[in-house]
Every structure is written in structure tokens, then in C-alpha cells.
Amino acid sequence: MKLRRPVYYKDFHCISSECRDTCCAGWEIEVDEEAAERYERVEGAFGERLRSMIGEDEEEKYFILQPGKRCPLLRKDNLCELICRLGEESLCDICREHPRFYQWFGDYTEAGLGLCCEEAGRLLFSLREPLAFEVLEDGGESQEDDPLSAPLLAARERAFCLLQNRTVSLDTRIYRLLLFAEAVQGCLDQEDGAAIEKLAECWKAPEKIRVQETGENREEGLQALLEEYRKLESLDGTWPEMIGKLQSRLPELLAKRKEFLQEYRERFSEYEQLMVYFIYRYFMEALFDGNLLSPVRFSVSGLLVVRLLDIERWIEKGSFTFDDRIQTAKLFSKEIEYCPENMAALSEICLEEPCFLQLENYLDIG
Numbered sequence: 001m002k003l004r005r006p007v008y009y010k011d012f013h014c015i016s017s018e019c020r021d022t023c024c025a026g027w028e029i030e031v032d033e034e035a036a037e038r039y040e041r042v043e044g045a046f047g048e049r050l051r052s053m054i055g056e057d058e059e060e061k062y063f064i065l066q067p068g069k070r071c072p073l074l075r076k077d078n079l080c081e082l083i084c085r086l087g088e089e090s091l092c093d094i095c096r097e098h099p100r101f102y103q104w105f106g107d108y109t110e111a112g113l114g115l116c117c118e119e120a121g122r123l124l125f126s127l128r129e130p131l132a133f134e135v136l137e138d139g140g141e142s143q144e145d146d147p148l149s150a151p152l153l154a155a156r157e158r159a160f161c162l163l164q165n166r167t168v169s170l171d172t173r174i175y176r177l178l179l180f181a182e183a184v185q186g187c188l189d190q191e192d193g194a195a196i197e198k199l200a201e202c203w204k205a206p207e208k209i210r211v212q213e214t215g216e217n218r219e220e221g222l223q224a225l226l227e228e229y230r231k232l233e234s235l236d237g238t239w240p241e242m243i244g245k246l247q248s249r250l251p252e253l254l255a256k257r258k259e260f261l262q263e264y265r266e267r268f269s270e271y272e273q274l275m276v277y278f279i280y281r282y283f284m285e286a287l288f289d290g291n292l293l294s295p296v297r298f299s300v301s302g303l304l305v306v307r308l309l310d311i312e313r314w315i316e317k318g319s320f321t322f323d324d325r326i327q328t329a330k331l332f333s334k335e336i337e338y339c340p341e342n343m344a345a346l347s348e349i350c351l352e353e354p355c356f357l358q359l360e361n362y363l364d365i366g
Helices: 033-040 045-050 081-086 093-095 118-126 149-164 170-189 193-202 220-231 239-248 248-261 267-287 295-316 323-338 339-352
Strands: 002-006 055-056 061-063 101-104 108-113 131-136
Touching: 045 055, 101 220, 101 267, 108 118, 108 267, 118 267, 118 323, 149 170, 149 193, 149 267, 170 193, 170 267, 170 295, 220 239, 220 248, 220 295, 239 248, 239 295, 248 295, 267 295, 295 323, 295 339, 323 339
Parallel strands: 002 108
Antiparallel strands: 002 131, 055 061, 101 108
16 A cells, blocks of 8 residues: 655644644534543543533534634643643544545555645645655555546646646646646546546647637636635635625736736745645545546636635735735635535536636636
8 A cells, every 4th residue: 555645744743832723623523433432431530521521413423612613622722631631642533633634545545734724834835846745655455446546646647747837827837737627527527547648648748738818707707706605604604704805806806916926926836836735635536426627626716716815915914924825725725625515515516607617717828
């Protein structure tokens, strides 16, 4: 069994109370069965209190959140009482692994770090070179390999190459990615792995692909796209208001777009890293449902929304710092990536709504 992960993965560690946010508030924390059994054996007053903090329904056990949606074990200093009393080995699976994510297919386990965590964001966006991945032998048991896994992995490698080709603008790279994804989807519909591999090889020279000038109906399309994002679920109720503010200021944001991007040009690799993160995390989902267009369109739309959030913050503050970069990406990740209902809704929206079918029109090409 092979383990693939970003090169910075090994450098991650939770910064605990130094973090300005906390992953121990804002969402339900499931308690896995093994952890629940351990908690049953904790003795004394703390053991009794610990068990009283766990609720249960027909499907799962979970920690009963306190006011502010805080975990009942989260102290005022934002340290975990469970760790302080019993050590990190006492944590339930979700707390021990967060913000790590995993995907399993064939001979591979893939691991990454979600951008809902500001330390994960710091590691990703600190990279100035193209994001690379390492493959290790982890000794696990291999699953039966899907005949489409190798072709889709080859296609994803080509997608990485398209996004990391710094001889052209990022929006040109994204435009090419959208075209490439549509071509791969056609082969995927026929379950033709050989054709996918051939496409990945042919796209070694993407400069031969004609790039058309974009921008048609940009404001109208972005308004519709933002409206779809505005209607999604919100962790604390603030998301619809934030997106609504982008909608009301959209003409101003678009007018200031080029000025912002010019000022931001020395750090433009941060947007590249965001796109590669999205593609790494979601591209291979096509192996399970045959749908490549949704994860690719989600990735592009996510970048567009984050970029508008960035421009608004830049206008408001008069600057856009590295910390701002981490915070807007974290906001998007927490509200969208870490809400299963939102990701399920977007998977359908990306295939059905006209504003998601013409994402190339919202890019700066030509």
C-alpha cells in the first residue's frame, strides 16, 4: 500500500491555544465506538462528567455542544481538558485526525490537510515553489484496483501540470483545466481508460489548444454563482450575509480586480496552491461516481469566490496580508468544504446551473 501526501504534510502540528480559532467549536463532534468504550472506563468524578457530556441518537454518539457551539471539553484557555487530563491518545478519531483528510483507492491512501485549519493554510500558502507530493510505502493492505484509477491519476497529474505552468497567467491555466476536464469526462462516460491516458499525454503541449477571449456576461454570471453560494447552509448564520455583501458590491469589486491582482502579483502562487489543493482533494472522487466535472467546477468556482472575498478585504483594509490569505481560505473551507450538505448540493449545482457551465467567462483571458 502506498501513501501519497503533500510534501509539507509531515511538518504539521496543532498549535493548540496559540491558534486564534478553534476546531473544537462550531460543529458537531462525533465520538467513535472505540473512544466511547474507553470513556466508559474512565474512573472518578471526571469519568462521570465525561460520560454526561456524550449524547446519542440512532446513528451516532457525539459530544453535547455548549453555548457558542463549543465542545464541553474545551476550556476557557482553548485547551482540551481531555488531553490535559488523559493525554492525546485519549482523543476520539475525529479530534485526533483533524484537519487531516484521507481517500482510499486501489494501492493508494491519499492524505492531506484541510484549509479549515489556519496552520494548514500557513504551510500551504508559504510555499513559493509548485506544490509537490511524496509517495511512501505504508505497509497497509491494498484494495482491488479499479481499472480507471491509473488513467484518472494520470489525468490528475496532467491537471497539476496545467495549473503549475507559470509561463502563462493563472486564469489561462484554469481555462485550459476546464477544457481538459470536459474532454476527460467524455472518455470517463465511456469508461475508456486508454482514451483518458491518451488525452493526458496529448495535453503535454497545452499551448496548441486555442484559448478564446473571455468575459462575456461576467457580472451577470458571477451574480448568479454567488447567489447559489449564498443559499447554502451556514455554520453560524453569517455566510449568507457575507456573500450578499459581495453581490451588492460586485461592480466595485470587478472594477478594482485588475488593480488588486497587479498589487498582489508577487504572491500569485498562493492562488495556484489553492487550485492544486482543490484538485488534489476532489479530482479522484470521479473514480467513485463517474463525475469529474463537478469537482473541477467546484474548484474553479471556489477560487472565484475566495478571490472576491480577497478583493473586498483589500478594499476595506487598504492592504491584503499573508494572514488575510489564510483567513479567507479558512472561512471558505469551514463554511463549504466541511459541511457535507453544502458539498452534496454543489455537486449537483455544478452540473445543472447555467452559471457553473460557463465559468471560463469569469476568468481574465485576453
